[in-house]
Each structure stands twice: as C-alpha cells, then as structure tokens.
Amino acid sequence: MSTATPIKVDTSRPGIPLSRIVKVELRKMFDTRSGFWLMMSIGIVAILATASVIAFAPDSAIQYGSFGTAVGVPFALLLPIIAILSVTGEWSQRTGLVTFTLLPHRGQVVWAKAIVSVVVAVVSMLLAFAIGAVGNVLGAAINGLDPVWDLDLGQFLAIILANVLGVLVGFMLGILVRNSAAAIVAYVAYAYILPGLLGFLAATQSWFDDIRNWIDFNNAQGPLFDGSLTGEQWAQLGTSGLIWFVIPMAIGVRFVLRSEVK
Amino acid sequence: MITVKNLSKTYGSFRAVDDVSFTCRPGAVTGFLGPNGAGKSTTMRIIAGLTLPDAGEAHVSGVRYSDVPNPGTQIGVLLDASAQHAGRSGREILTIGALTMGLPMSRVDEMLELVSLTPEESKRKVRNYSLGMRQRLGIAHALLGDPKILMLDEPANGLDPAGIHWMRSLLREYANRGGTVLLSSHLLHEVQIIADELIVIGNGKIVAQGTKDELLASAGTFVRATDPSALASALTSAGISATPSGEGGLRTDATPEQVGAAALQGQVALVELRAAEGAGLEELFLELTASTQREAVTPEGANA
Numbered sequence: 001m002s003t004a005t006p007i008k009v010d011t012s013r014p015g016i017p018l019s020r021i022v023k024v025e026l027r028k029m030f031d032t033r034s035g036f037w038l039m040m041s042i043g044i045v046a047i048l049a050t051a052s053v054i055a056f057a058p059d060s061a062i063q064y065g066s067f068g069t070a071v072g073v074p075f076a077l078l079l080p081i082i083a084i085l086s087v088t089g090e091w092s093q094r095t096g097l098v099t100f101t102l103l104p105h106r107g108q109v110v111w112a113k114a115i116v117s118v119v120v121a122v123v124s125m126l127l128a129f130a131i132g133a134v135g136n137v138l139g140a141a142i143n144g145l146d147p148v149w150d151l152d153l154g155q156f157l158a159i160i161l162a163n164v165l166g167v168l169v170g171f172m173l174g175i176l177v178r179n180s181a182a183a184i185v186a187y188v189a190y191a192y193i194l195p196g197l198l199g200f201l202a203a204t205q206s207w208f209d210d211i212r213n214w215i216d217f218n219n220a221q222g223p224l225f226d227g228s229l230t231g232e233q234w235a236q237l238g239t240s241g242l243i244w245f246v247i248p249m250a251i252g253v254r255f256v257l258r259s260e261v262k
Numbered sequence: 263m264i265t266v267k268n269l270s271k272t273y274g275s276f277r278a279v280d281d282v283s284f285t286c287r288p289g290a291v292t293g294f295l296g297p298n299g300a301g302k303s304t305t306m307r308i309i310a311g312l313t314l315p316d317a318g319e320a321h322v323s324g325v326r327y328s329d330v331p332n333p334g335t336q337i338g339v340l341l342d343a344s345a346q347h348a349g350r351s352g353r354e355i356l357t358i359g360a361l362t363m364g365l366p367m368s369r370v371d372e373m374l375e376l377v378s379l380t381p382e383e384s385k386r387k388v389r390n391y392s393l394g395m396r397q398r399l400g401i402a403h404a405l406l407g408d409p410k411i412l413m414l415d416e417p418a419n420g421l422d423p424a425g426i427h428w429m430r431s432l433l434r435e436y437a438n439r440g441g442t443v444l445l446s447s448h449l450l451h452e453v454q455i456i457a458d459e460l461i462v463i464g465n466g467k468i469v470a471q472g473t474k475d476e477l478l479a480s481a482g483t484f485v486r487a488t489d490p491s492a493l494a495s496a497l498t499s500a501g502i503s504a505t506p507s508g509e510g511g512l513r514t515d516a517t518p519e520q521v522g523a524a525a526l527q528g529q530v531a532l533v534e535l536r537a538a539e540g541a542g543l544e545e546l547f548l549e550l551t552a553s554t555q556r557e558a559v560t561p562e563g564a565n566a
Contacts, residue, residue: 032349094345
C-alpha cells in the first residue's frame with residue numbers, strides 16, 4: 001500500500017556519549033524528593049555520627065580514627081542502598097521504558113549508573129572524612145586535648161576502597177534482582193549475615209576452614225586493608241570475587257541487556 | 263517510515279504476535295487497531311527495541327531501532343504515559359529527556375506549550391497528574407527531539423473529546439509536514455477520528471489493513487424490515503446470504519439493488535435499505551472483540 005521512497009537513517013551520526021549519560025544519571029539521583037533526601041542523609045548521617053563521637057566517646061577515643069569508624073558503619077549500608085536504588089528504580093518506577101527507549105544500548109546505561117554510584121560513594125567518603133576532621137578538631141578543643149590524627153593515607157584509602165567494594169556488590173545485587181526491597185535485603189544478608197554464617201562454618205568444619213579464603217569474598221578482602229598482598233592472597237581475592245561478584249554481575253547484566261522492558 | 267516484516271513473538275504457548283507485517287508511510291497517520299491483548303503493545307515494543315522478537319524484523323527508516331544514533335531525535339516513542347517516576351515533575355521529566363538527547367533547554371518550554379501544560383502544571387509532581395495530563399506530557403516527550411516518526415501506544419486513552427480533537431489536529435499537521443505516525447487504540451471511533459490508514463490486529467494476527475476509506479467502504483448493504491424473519495426468508499429464497507446486524511437489521515455483501523429486488527419479490531416492507539458504511543469494519547472489530555471478551559455479551563450495558 002506504500003510507494004514512498006525509503007528514507008534511510010544515517011547510522012554514522014554521533015550517538016550519545018557516555019559522559020552525557022553519566023550526567024543525566026547523576027541528576028536522576030537528586031531530582032525526586034525521596035532521592036534528594038537519600039542523598040542529603042549522607043551528610044546528615046556523617047554529622048550525626050561525628051556529633052555522637054564528640055558527645056559519647058571517652059577522651060582517649062577522641063581521635064580521627066574514631067570518627068572514621070563512626071561514619072564508616074552507617075555508610076557501609078547507606079552507600080550500597082543508593083547504588084541499588086539507582087538501578088532498581090528503573091524497574092520499580094517503570095522509568096526503564098523511557099530510559100531504554102532513548103538509550104537502546106543498555107550497556108551504556110549500566111556503565112553510567114556504575115560510574116555514578118562509585119563517584120557518589122567516593123565523594124561521600126571524602127565529605128565524611130572532612131566532617132570527621134572538623135569533629136576531631138572540635139572534639140579535641142571541647143575536651144581540652146590536642147587533636148590526634150591517627151589515620152595514615154594507606155588506611156584512609158583502604159576505608160574508601162572497602163566502601164567502593166560494598167557499593168559495587170550492592171550495585172551487582174540491584175542489577176541481578178532488579179527489585180528494591182529484595183536487593184536491599186540481599187545486601188544486608190550478604191554484608192551482615194553471611195560473614196557470621198561462613199565464620200561459624202569455618203569454626204565447626206575444618207574442610208571449609210581450609211578453603212574458606214578461596215571462596216569467602218569478605219575474608220579475602222581482609223588483607224587488602226592491611227597493605228601488601230601475597231600472590232596467593234591475590235589469587236584468593238580473584239576466585240572469591242569471581243564467585244560473589246563477577247559471575248552474578250555477568251548474569252545480571254546479561255539479563256538487563258536482553259530482557260523485555262515493560 | 264516504519265517497516266515490520268513477518269514479526270512473531272511467543273510467550274510460553276501464547277502467540278502474542280503472529281507473522282505481522284505492515285508499513286507506515288510518511289505523510290499519513292496510521293491507526294493500529296485491535297482489542298486489548300491483541301498484540302499492539304508487544305509489536306510496538308519490538309519496533310522500539312525493548313522486546314526481542316522470536317522471528318521477523320522491524321525497521322525504522324530502513325535500519326533497526328538500536329542502530330539509530332540518538333534515537334529520540336529520529337523517532338518519538340510513547341509506550342505508557344504512566345511509566346514515569348511519580349515523584350518527578352513534568353518539567354523535570356522533559357528536562358531529563360532533553361539532556362539525554364543533547365537538546366537545548368528551550369525545547370522543554372516549547373513542548374510544554376505545544377501540549378498546553380501550563381508552567382504551573384509543569385512544576386507539579388506527575389503523581390498529581392490526571393491520565394489526560396500524563397498523555398499530553400508523554401506526547402511532549404515523544405516530540406521533544408523533533409523526530410520524523412512518531413509511535414504512540416494508546417495516546418488518546420484518558421483524553422476527553424476535546425483532547426482527542428486536539429490530538430487529531432496535532433498529528434494531522436505533523437503528518438502533513440511529512441511525518442510518519444503510528445498510533446494504537448482499542449477503540450474504533452477513536453482511530454476513525456484520527457487515522458488515515460488502518461491496521462487491524464486480533465489475536466496477534468493482522469486481519470485487515472488499508473486506507474480508512476477502503477476499509478470503511480468495503481461493506482455491502484444494511485437492510486431492516488418490520489418483520490425480520492420474513493425479510494430473512496425473502497433474502498434466502500433470492501440466494502442472498504445475510505447476517506444479523508444491529509437492532510433487527512441484516513447485513514449482506516449483496517448490493518442494495520439486489521436486496522431491494524429480493525424484498526419486492528418476497529413482499530416484505532422495508533424500513534431501511536442503504537450501503538452499510540463502515541459496518542464491515544465495525545463487525546470485523548466486534549467479532550475480534552467478542553472472541554477475546556471475558557464477559558458474555560448482554561444487550562444492556564454491552565458498551566460499558
């Protein structure tokens with residue numbers, strides 16, 4: 001019924017650069033009331049944690065490391081949740097229908113979200129360290145002490161790395177489950193229940209204790225924060241990371257790339 | 263131009279789209295008509311690259327959707343006006359779209375004005391929008407990148423009659439400027455108002471396609487008598503087969519002349535005798551709807 005001459009789209013025209021998608025994804029983290037307050041909670045939690053160290057810690061504990069620890073505990077949950085929601089929102093709010101229509105190369109969207117999650121985590125940690133530093137000075141002044149700076153650069157980077165790894169695991173769970181509540185529960189189970197279970201298993205079953213370092217990702221990460229790793233420890237980080245991060249991430253990404261968006 | 267060739271998609275044992283082929287040409291509004299669950303949305307999602315077909319292919323201006331660079335500037339898509347984050351304002355949703363496509367922010371205001379969303383309304387959260395407002399926002403979003411092709415799934419759903427006429431003139435102008443429009447609907451009268459060409463789909467299969475005039479004309483005769491059974495036997499004895507249509511009427515493929523002669527022969531007084539405009543399409547559509555209908559058809563409230 002049609003005799004119209006076919007018009008061809010010029011496929012060599014420039015597509016959408018990743019940098020632009022990163023910018024858009026960053027904006028999408030802030031542009032709803034719930035998203036905005038989730039991001040604000042990073043600063044609020046850091047200030048609350050810092051204030052409680054000043055209020056409740058004994059004089060001997062008024063040192064920079066205490067502030068770092070106080071902020072680290074809530075951040076270990078908060079930052080992965082932010083990463084999870086950036087992914088699962090596309091499904092729970094069904095915005096994926098528009099996102100993946102404008103950006104049919106879904107891998108780009110996954111990359112952009114991963115980059116934004118890591119950037120937000122690192123910036124949040126730097127902000128928290130800055131708030132902690134102010135708290136340390138303030139706490140020392142209030143208690144008439146000299147501020148103690150007991151964190152060296154290595155420890156500082158190790159704390160950031162630990163949080164980034166947590167964010168990546170959260171991100172992976174978001175990609176794998178694509179449901180906000182389920183992904184958060186899975187992360188809590190991974191971060192808080194699994195280590196205890198594996199520890200119990202290792203304590204009661206010697207065969208597991210022998211291979212634990214090869215399959216327990218949390219355990220294998222331990223040496224990372226102490227500084228130098230032996231060749232075997234790198235290999236253990238590799239095998240356990242393969243089990244707990246690389247393989248589930250690959251499964252999740254494959255699904256996201258191929259699944260039907262409704 | 264949108265070209266769909268031998269498209270099929272099966273979910274389990276359910277064949278949602280069954281060997282569907284059609285072309286939407288520039289300069290025309292093509293209506294994609296079918297009852298709920300006929301396969302319209304699945305076909306449109308396949309065109310937009312959101313669903314992978316089991317067989318066949320869909321092309322947009324000669325290439326696959328996923329090969330179109332910055333597709334929002336080539337084909338505007340509205341698949342579900344409610345699939346938006348309820349906590350974002352209409353303006354913010356358009357802003358995100360404009361940023362993604364790399365458009366100047368002035369496009370956001372232009373599109374809001376085009377779909378008659380006031381600046382005050384545009385700042386409201388989408389959760390407070392009526393379905394009609396969401397549809398307008400969705401159409402604004404589809405037009406944002408100034409695309410040459412538009413694909414809209416049930417865009418008139420939730421619009422009031424004035425809104426439907428507004429959309430007709432909007433799409434009419436768009437097509438007159440050389441644009442290609444594919445829009446779906448499950449309501450015949452909606453499509454009749456807006457579209458030039460029709461593709462009718464039922465149970466995943468294309469059952470009719472052509473220009474609106476063709477489909478509405480190819481209808482035969484509608485005839486009604488005070489005594490329907492006498493009329494029926496008069497037609498039968500004249501060798502004309504007829505099916506019941508409307509209230510006490512009959513529809514047949516024979517011409518009005520043949521039907522009139524048969525009635526005279528059988529001495530039946532007619533109340534009505536005319537070319538059945540569109541009745542063919544309407545009955546085809548009713549048949550499709552009836553086979554997928556969940557409730558038994560009852561005389562009262564059948565149109566509810």
